[in-house]
Structure formats: C-alpha cells, structure tokens
Amino acid sequence: MNIAVNTRFLIKNKLEGIGWFTYETLKRITRAHPEHQFHFFFDRPYDEEFIFSSNVTPHTIHPPARHPLLWYWWFEKGVPAALKKVNADLFLSTDGFLSLSAKTKQVLVIHDLAYRHYPHHVNQSALIYYKYFTPKYVARASRIVTVSEYSKNDILQAFHYPAGKIDVIGNGVHEFFKPMPDKEKEKIKQRYTKGAPYFIYAGAIHPRKNVDTLFQAFDKLKEEHDLPHKLVIAGRFAWKTSSIKSIYDKLKHKEDIIFTGHLGRKELANITAASFAMVYISLFEGFGIPLIEAMQCSVPCVTSNSSSLPEVCGNGGLLVQNPRDLNEVKQAMLQLVNDSQLYNQLQIQAPLQAAKYTWEKSASGLWRSVAKVMQG
Secondary structure, three states, X not given: OEEEEEOOOOOOOOOXXXXXXXXXXXXXXXXXXOOOEEEEEEOOOOOXXXXXXXXXXXXXXXXXXXXXXXXXXXHHHHHHHHHHHHXXXXXXXXXXXXXXXXOOEEEEEEOOOHXXXXXXXXXXXXXXXXXXXXXXXXXXXOXXXXXXXXXXXXXXXXXXXXXXXXXXXXXXXXXXXOOOOHHHHHHHHHHHHOOOOEEEEEOOEOHXXXXXXXXXXXXXXXXXXXXXXXXXXXXXXXXXXXXXXXXXXXXXXXXXXXXXXXXXXXXXXXXXXXXXXXXXXXXXXXXXXHHHHHHHOOOOEEEEOOOOXXXXXXXXXXXXXXXXXXXXXXXXXXXXXXXXHHHHHHHHHHHHHHOXXXXXXXXXXXXXXXXXXXXX
C-alpha cells in the first residue's frame, strides 16, 4: 500500500503538540510496517531526522501553508496532485485538515475543537476557515481519530458523524520524562532558580492556556505567604499575548518568574522532573501532554476541572473547579506546599496514571484506524 501522510508540523527544533504526535506515532508505524510505502508531505524543506526508515519517501509541496489562503491552496491543489502522483491508497492527516478535492480515502486526526469553545482566542481569518471547513472535513473523513473521550464526545455533539467510526487513542510521553534523583534535581534548580523549589508551567503561552491567571495566583501566593518557591514558564509566547504581558508587568513578584523559552525535549524533561509541581490550568484542552510528562516524573499536578484535563490527570493531581479563580488556583498550590501527606500520595499516584498513556499505544491505535480504512 502507498500511504501518504501530512507531515507539515514536523519542523526541526519546533515540535509542539501536533508535531510530537505526528513524530512519535509515525516513527513507530513506519518502522513496524516495512511492507508498506509511506509518502511524507512537507510544506517546507525537511530535515532527514524525520525520514524514519527506508520505506519513507519525502515530498515538499510549496508554498509553506501557514495562512488560511495557503492552507486552502496546499490541501485543495497541492495535496491532490501529490496523492495522484504517488498513487496513494490512503491519506493520513494528523492536524485536523483534509483535502476535499482528493478522491483518496482519508483518515483525519482531530485533537480538539477549541475554536468552537473559545473563538475569541483564535485569529479571525483562521476562525472563519475552521468554522467553514471543519464540518466539511469531518463529513469527508473515512474515519476519525481523536485523543480523549472528551474530544470524541465533543465531535459527536458538534457534527453528525457515526460514533463507531471515531477512535480514541490518547497521546504518549517520552522515556526522557522520568523521576530524578535529588542530587540531580539540585543541579537543575541551581541552574534555573539558584536552588529554590519551583512550580512549572510547560507549553506555549496564549490566552487559552490561562497563564495570566497563573501569574496572578502565584503573585498572590508570594504576597500572602513567605515561601521560597519560584515559577518557571517553559514555553514560547505564541499569539494574542499582549494582555498576558501587560498582567505580568504589573506583578509585585515578577522577579520570581523565570522564562526559559522553547526547550528541547531532554532539557524539558530535566526541568520538569526537578520541579515541585506542574501547574497547568488551561481553559480547554483536547488532551494536555504536559500533565502526563510531569506525572511520569512523579511530579504532582494542579489542573483545571474542565474539558479533557480531569480524564488525563486522574488521581495524579488536584483539580480546580474554576481555573479563572486565582484564589482557588493559589489555594491548590498552597495545599501542595503545606500538606506533605497529600503531596507524597500524589507522587505515588502520578506515575500510575501516566503509565496508562504511551506512544506505543498511540502508534498501534492509529495504525489500527488506518488499517480499518484500508481493509474496508
């Protein structure tokens, strides 16, 4: 079989949620199935790191698709021509987009429908595109894969699509994320916080991630309690961040907040494992990979009781009922500091919850979905 894959999110040193999902699943699938040929469709010059095995043939479809008009051109002009050229039997797209023009069978991965819940967090041109095309993509898909039961139910409520043709496979977590000896933790803490314990947030910074509330909750925690803890923000500023920066500028304890920028996976694993707790109070997530990364390191979490986050966090952390309530967020952080029995219990529960999610399970689940379409 000739299987074509949308790999436009495989960009060297810039892998984030969708990119890591694509990387980890396709690396395993291509190596496990040498009997099939895989054609990777990039939208810019690719790195050899992403050509996982000898049965992978890369193709570059220009121009880079990073704007709604170019999205349309890439998927409706470039992709159909490329599918025809390689005589593809199936097209797998891991980023929520499909080709309406292509006649090939297509498997669609939808990570979330955040644009429906928080439209004001999306650029206007992108929002118009999502609203118009996502229902068409869903209708066109031979089968849909998503990453949580929450997202599956969200898709079912939003669109008329057969429940039996939606597969839930979950994300995974890399083996780099693991508990760290105390001696190693001290080295990391010295590097980033001069030895102080710290809460960590990992991920891109934009409104849906609710980092502004985290800033304010941490500031209030420091104002009201004499604690040595710092806050480390491990991620890049993404879009619509001017209001977040404005809130940061007004904080009384902003010198206790450390920004690392985008980190490589090994360094992110180190800085996560050495942290006191992960605080990930996003307003909406289809999954929430930073939670399982932290939990695999035996790091307790504070997260939101919304969307998929309770499902993913399980017993590995504390849930805040209203992630916009900075007092509730502050209180959850303080509870972890003051209640050592609870903290130790969460340290035990966290890796047990994380063990439910592996990239091996993700890859095999995605392959089963692809195989169902190819066979039928």
